[in-house]
Amino acid sequence: MQRPTLDTAGDAFSADLLRGHTDTIVLGTLRHGDRYGFEIYRAIRDATGGTHEIKEATLYATYRRLTSDGLVEAYWGDESQGGRRKYYRITDAGRAVYRRNVAAWVATRDVIDSLLDQPAPPHLSRHEGLRPMSSVHEGLRPMSTVHRLLDDAFAGVDLTPEVQDLKEEIRSNLEARALELQLAGVSPDEAPRRAFDELGDVRALVADAAGAAPVTVGSPDGARPQVTAVQRAAQAARLQKVRPRPGFVVGVVLASLVGAGALVVATLGALGTVDVADAALLAALVVAAAAVGWLTGASLAQETTTNHPLPARRAAGYGLGAGLTVGGAALAGATALRPLATGWYVPAGLLLVVGVCLLSALGATQTNRKKAWARDAEQAYVADNRFEQDPAAAARFGIYTAALWTVAAAVFLAVGFAGGWAWAWLVLVAASGPWLLMLARMLFGAGAGDRRA
Numbered sequence: 001m002q003r004p005t006l007d008t009a010g011d012a013f014s015a016d017l018l019r020g021h022t023d024t025i026v027l028g029t030l031r032h033g034d035r036y037g038f039e040i041y042r043a044i045r046d047a048t049g050g051t052h053e054i055k056e057a058t059l060y061a062t063y064r065r066l067t068s069d070g071l072v073e074a075y076w077g078d079e080s081q082g083g084r085r086k087y088y089r090i091t092d093a094g095r096a097v098y099r100r101n102v103a104a105w106v107a108t109r110d111v112i113d114s115l116l117d118q119p120a121p122p123h124l125s126r127h128e129g130l131r132p133m134s135s136v137h138e139g140l141r142p143m144s145t146v147h148r149l150l151d152d153a154f155a156g157v158d159l160t161p162e163v164q165d166l167k168e169e170i171r172s173n174l175e176a177r178a179l180e181l182q183l184a185g186v187s188p189d190e191a192p193r194r195a196f197d198e199l200g201d202v203r204a205l206v207a208d209a210a211g212a213a214p215v216t217v218g219s220p221d222g223a224r225p226q227v228t229a230v231q232r233a234a235q236a237a238r239l240q241k242v243r244p245r246p247g248f249v250v251g252v253v254l255a256s257l258v259g260a261g262a263l264v265v266a267t268l269g270a271l272g273t274v275d276v277a278d279a280a281l282l283a284a285l286v287v288a289a290a291a292v293g294w295l296t297g298a299s300l301a302q303e304t305t306t307n308h309p310l311p312a313r314r315a316a317g318y319g320l321g322a323g324l325t326v327g328g329a330a331l332a333g334a335t336a337l338r339p340l341a342t343g344w345y346v347p348a349g350l351l352l353v354v355g356v357c358l359l360s361a362l363g364a365t366q367t368n369r370k371k372a373w374a375r376d377a378e379q380a381y382v383a384d385n386r387f388e389q390d391p392a393a394a395a396r397f398g399i400y401t402a403a404l405w406t407v408a409a410a411v412f413l414a415v416g417f418a419g420g421w422a423w424a425w426l427v428l429v430a431a432s433g434p435w436l437l438m439l440a441r442m443l444f445g446a447g448a449g450d451r452r453a
Contacts, residue, residue, distance in 0.1 A: 021101070021105065022054060022058060022059075022062050023062060023065070023066060023071075023097075023101070024097075024098060024101040024102065024105070025044060025054070026040060026044075026059070026062050026063070026066065026072075027066070027071065027072070027090055027094050027095075027097065027098040027101075028098055028102075029043050029044060030072065030088055030089065030090040030094070031090060031095070031098065034087045034088065034089045035087065035088060036077065036085040036086060036087045036088070036169075036172070036173070037056070037059060037060070037063065037085075037086065037088075037169055037170075037172075037173040038056075038172070038173040038176040038177055040059060040088070041053075041054065041056055041059055041173070041177075042180075055198070055199070055200040056170075056173065056177075056198065056199045056200060057199055057200030058200065060166070060169075060170070063088060066088075066094065067088075069093075070091060070093050070094075071090070071091055071093055071094035071097055072088050072089065072090055072091060072094055073088070073089045073090075073091055074086055074087070074088055074089075075087055075089070076165075084168060084172065085169070085172045085173075086165065086168070086169040086172075145189070145192035145193065146171060146174045146175055146178060146192045146195075146196070147171070149174075149192065149193070149196045150167060150170060150171055150174070154167055162371075170199070174192065174195050174196060174199065175192075177195040177198065178191040178192045178194075178195040179191075181194055181195060241305050242303050242304055242305045244302060245302070248298060248302055251294075251298060252295060252298070252299075255291045255294050255295050255298075256291070256295065258287065258291055259287065259288050259290075259291025259292060259295070262284040262285070262287035262288040262291065263284070263288040263330075265280070265281075265284040266281055266284040266285050266288060266330065266334060269281040269284070269334075269338070270333065270334040270337040270338045271337060271338075272338070281334060281338070282331075285327060285330045285331055285334060286327065288326070288327075288330060289323045289324070289326045289327030289330065290323055292322055292323055292326045293319040293320055293321075293322050293323025293324075293326075294319060294323075295319075296318055296319045296322040296323070297315045297316050297317075297318055297319025297320070297322075298315070298319070300314075300315040300318050300319075301315035305374075306370055306371060306374040307369040307370055307371065307374070308369050308370075308371060310369065314362060314366075317358060317362050318359065318362055320355075320358060321355045321356075321358035321359035321362065322355070322359070323355070324351045324352075324354050324355030324358065325351070325352060325355030325356055325359065326355075327351050327355075328347075328348045328349065328350070328351030328352035328353075328354075328355060329348075329352060331344060331347065331348040331351065332344075332345060332348040332349070332352070333425075335348060335421075336420075336421040336422045336424075336425070337422055393442055396442070397438070397439070397442050400438055401435065401438075404431060404434060404435055404438075405431065405435070407431075408427055408428060408430075408431035411427045412424050412425075412427045412428060415427055
């Protein structure tokens with residue numbers, strides 16, 4: 001008796017035989033290059049001539065599992081048109097698991113063939129058969145029906161960064177599938193709904209992304225192995241690692257070199273070591289402050305392993321505030337060290353005030369930037385902070401700090417007017433010592449341990 005093939009099996013073909021190999025199938029699809037969700041779905045479907053499809057809901061759960069296990073890395077693409085797509089890349093560990101699973105499958109298949117006393121069926125080379133998928137048209141407008149259906153599915157869910165990532169990924173894949181259905185003759189109104197229906201149980205995906213941890217099959221009561229908070233945080237940091245862009249790295253290096261050079265010129269000129277004209281000195285201060293501002297704004301606009309990028313305008317605001325603050329402080333210091341007109345203290349003070357006010361306003365209105373995994377790690381690993389556990393100690397520290405720095409400010413002004421501003425700054429440095437000792441004693445002193453016990 002000859003067994004049916006994928007092309008002739010019809011109802012005789014059982015998807016249950018392949019369901020346990022979903023991870024291996026996805027890993028095999030990613031061997032030849034990075035792909036986003038709908039590309040993987042379509043590659044699997046096309047490789048079997050449409051005989052076998054894996055529900056997109058199943059694939060999303062598979063992506064999350066493979067990413068959590070370190071077999072696949074996920075990153076957002078830089079599409080210039082249309083919505084962003086989340087791409088997946090197989091890791092070295094994923095390739096090793098793929099080779100091991102394929103070897104196990106080949107051995108199992110040979111045993112089954114021998115038990116059924118049938119010759120092994122012809123099969124495609126595992127390095128062939130997957131046709132590269134052309135990218136979906138980028139210039140099309142997002143489909144309002146897809147957005148509406150997704151908004152309904154995610155209604156009432158806390159839109160954490162992780163849930164937002166999942167929603168954006170599903171949206172881009174649904175639009176790609178709806179476009180494919182339209183090209184196949186489905187009406188524009190019906191295509192998004194059919195693509196959404198093919199997705200499967202969206203609520204289960206949303207619940208999983210919102211915090212329901214998947215269980216480990218085969219473990220007692222479905223429980224996950226015990227992992228410490230530090231281990232989970234380290235694993236999450238490794239899996240979520242974001243590498244800085246080469247252009248940003250080059251810009252940081254150049255800006256740092258330029259800013260450091262300008263600061264050296266300004267310092268030597270202010271000390272009188274090198275003969276520098278007043279105009280050149282002021283120009284060097286401006287360059288140094290501009291370098292600091294650019295470094296601050298550009299850094300905050302970058303996505304990092306733990307933080308989402310700031311919007312461009314807010315990042316620019318932080319950069320401007322940092323530049324003004326540094327510029328004002330540098331100008332005040334140069335005026336004190338170099339025989340410049342005392343009138344320069346006025347613009348220095350204005351720069352300081354404007355810079356501090358701008359930074360304060362931005363800080364007061366700043367929302368959370370930390371990614372979901374970083375927040376979870378912080379909540380799971382709570383540092384021993386006496387001030388949070390003992391509000392009275394925090395209040396005493398605030399009172400002592402206000403008294404210390406009020407006295408230091410008065411002495412600073414007295415020394416500045418009486419003995420010269422060049423020496424007045426030493427008062428603030430001297431006040432920092434007792435303040436740091438007081439902070440250390442209140443956090444880690446003899447009474448602190450008894451209160452935390």
